[in-house]
Amino acid sequence: xxxxxxxxxxxxxxxxxxxxxxxxxxxxxxxxxxxxxxxxxxxxxxxxxxxxxxxxxxxxxxxxxxxxxxxxxxxxxxxxxxxxxxxxxxxxxxxxxxxxxxxxxxxxxxxxxxxxxxxxxxxxxxxxxxxxxxxxxxxxxxxxxxxxxxxxxxxxxxxxxxxxxxxxxxxxxxxxxxxxxxxxxxxxxxxxxxxxxxxxxxxxxxxxxxxxxxxxxxxxxxxxxxxxxxxxxxxxxxxxxxxxxxxxxxxxxxxxxxxxxxxxxxxxxxxxxxxxxxxxxxxxxxxx
Numbered sequence: 001x002x003x004x005x006x007x008x009x010x011x012x013x014x015x016x017x018x019x020x021x022x023x024x025x026x027x028x029x030x031x032x033x034x035x036x037x038x039x040x041x042x043x044x045x046x047x048x049x050x051x052x053x054x055x056x057x058x059x060x061x062x063x064x065x066x067x068x069x070x071x072x073x074x075x076x077x078x079x080x081x082x083x084x085x086x087x088x089x090x091x092x093x094x095x096x097x098x099x100x101x102x103x104x105x106x107x108x109x110x111x112x113x114x115x116x117x118x119x120x121x122x123x124x125x126x127x128x129x130x131x132x133x134x135x136x137x138x139x140x141x142x143x144x145x146x147x148x149x150x151x152x153x154x155x156x157x158x159x160x161x162x163x164x165x166x167x168x169x170x171x172x173x174x175x176x177x178x179x180x181x182x183x184x185x186x187x188x189x190x191x192x193x194x195x196x197x198x199x200x201x202x203x204x205x206x207x208x209x210x211x212x213x214x215x216x217x218x219x220x221x222x223x224x225x226x227x228x229x230x231x232x233x234x235x236x237x238x239x240x241x242x243x244x245x246x247x248x249x250x251x252x253x254x255x256x257x258x259x260x261x262x263x264x265x266x267x268x269x270x271x272x273x274x275x276x277x278x279x280x281x282x283x284x285x286x287x288x
C-alpha cells in the first residue's frame with residue numbers, strides 16, 4: 001500500500017469495513033474519507049472477504065458489524081485475534097445489548113460504537129479510528145526501539161543489568177549471567193542483592209547505592225569472593241533506576257599486579273647496581 005503522507009499531514013490509515021449492508025458501507029466510506037483525508041476505507045459485504053483482507057493486506061483497523069450472514073462479529077473477531085492480538089477492531093453496529101458488548105470485550109474488541117442516527121456519528125468514529133491507530137503505532141515504535149536497544153545490550157562484551165528504583169533486576173544480558181554465574185531466570189524480578197551471592201555488604205553494593213542516592217555515575221573495581229575473581233562495575237542512574245555494566249577484569253588485574261612486581265624488582269636491582277657502582281668507583285683508601 002502507498003504510505004505517502006496524506007493531505008492532513010498524516011501517514012495513511014487503512015481500514016477494512018465489514019457490513020452486509022452495501023448502502024451503509026458506501027455512506028460510511030464517503031462520510032469518513034471526506035472529513036478525514038488520511039483514512040482509506042475498503043468496504044466488504046462478506047465477512048470472509050474482509051478476513052482475507054486482514055490476512056493479506058497491511059490493515060491498520062477493522063470496522064465490524066456484529067450481525068453478518070457468514071459469521072457473527074464475535075467469530076470474526078476471534079479469527080482476527082488469532083492473526084493479530086493488537087490490531088484495533090471496532091464494533092460499529094446497531095446491535096447494542098449489554099450482553100453483546102460484554103461478549104465482545106471478552107473476545108478482545110478494541111472499541112464499540114453504536115450506529116446511531118446522529119450527524120456526529122461518523123466524526124466520532126473517524127476520530128476514534130485515528131486515536132486507536134496512532135496509539136498502536138506509538139506502542140509499536142516503542143517496542144521496536146526497545147528491541148533494538150536490547151539487541152545492542154546483547155552484543156556488548158560487558159555484562160549489563162537494568163535495575164529498577166528498588167534494585168530489582170528488570171533486564172540481564174547473557175554476558176551478565178555468565179560473569180555473575182547466575183541463571184538469567186534467577187536474576188529477573190529479584191533484588192540484585194538477593195539474586196547475586198556475595199553482592200550484599202560489598203564494595204559493589206556501596207557503589208550501587210551511592211549512584212542511586214546521589215544520581216551520579218559511579219565505578220568500582222573489587223574482588224568478588226564467591227567467584228574468586230576481580231570485577232569492574234559501572235553504575236549509571238536515572239529516575240527509573242540504574243543501568244549497570246559489570247565485567248570480569250581478573251586477567252587485567254593479575255597482569256597489572258605482575259607488572260608492578262617486575263617494576264619493583266627492576267627498581268630494586270637498579271638501586272643495588274647503582275650502590276655497587278658507587279662503591280667500586282671510590283678511590284682506594286690510603287689507610288688500607
